Amino acid sequence: MKKGIIVVSVLLVVLVLLLQFVWTAPKNVTTQASFKVSAAAANRMLGDTAIWQKIQTASATANAVVMKPVMASMGQVMLRVKSDAIDTLSQILLVELGNDSVILNWETPLPASNWFWQHWQQRNHAAALQAAQQRLATQLKAYLENTQQAYGFNIVKGQMTDSIVVTKSFETASRPDLPMIYAQLAELEKFANANGAGFTNPPMLFVQTDGQSYRTQVALPVNKWLPEHPVYKTKRMVLGNNLTAEVTGGQQQIRACFAAMYQHVADYNRMMPGIPYEMLLNNRLSTDSSAWQTRVYFPIME
Secondary structure, eight states: HHHHHHHHHHHHHHHHHHHHHHHTTOOOEEEEEESSHHHHHHHHHTOOOOHHHHHHHTTTOTOOOEEEEEETTTTTEEEEOOOSOEEEEEEEEEESSSSSSSEEEEEEEEOOOOHHHHHHHHHHHHHHHHHHHHHHHHHHHHHHHHHHHSSSSSOOEOOOOOOOOEEEEEESSOOHHEEEEEEHHHHHEEOOOOTTOOOOOOOOOEEEEEESEEEEEEEEEEOOOOOSSSSSSSEOOOOOOOEEEEEEOOOEEEEEHHHHHHHHHTTOBBOOSOOEEEEEOGGEEEGGGGGGGEEEEEEEOO
């Protein structure tokens, strides 16, 4: 009798454990991470298939879980999650924390199962998916918080240092060539020298077009205020914040840097109190364009 009771008790315990095992089947795999990046930037880049492909290729393993964005709207990204055992949709929700931080809430539902073997497999799939999500969240954080990776250039926040510049503006039907630009800079240099000014930084350049003509402004940072002149204008710069990026290469690379900087300004909803410009770190007249050294400046308000 006692032996029978013991057997029945053991069977009941096993049954309870099995039922608990089934009832506690993992139905969602969740991951949370914080990123030091704006919500707009995070949403835009998380919806970029090329970024996901890049970070997953770098860490590819056998039987890897592959994730690919299928939809991105403000604050939400839907991913297709596939492996040998999984084919489902995953959702990333972004919670904005200020202008430059987000919380990433990542959830992937798994189909429920009450069969013991399927349940066992589901636990293994959930563990593999959890590891994949955590690994990719770490890689995404490193990618999105690195402006060199995210924008193609190392964009650095700093402060203006040149308080006085002497400038000259001129208009042309086509984009001014280098001899014309350096001829205008030579005039500025001659005017500054004649008035006993020293130079505090390399020349500055800004070119814009309305599609009909080009308006160019050249400038030299100087160490003193210069006399009034009908052509050469002395201006006092506001010593505020700026974004800078270094560029090596010709006009195509410089244009790409300007586009990346404009995107960065838009991503972080920053105001620009002045025009952006190039600082010519080496002489373009005597240097092959592939070796041009340029620092791009974008004045910003915080």
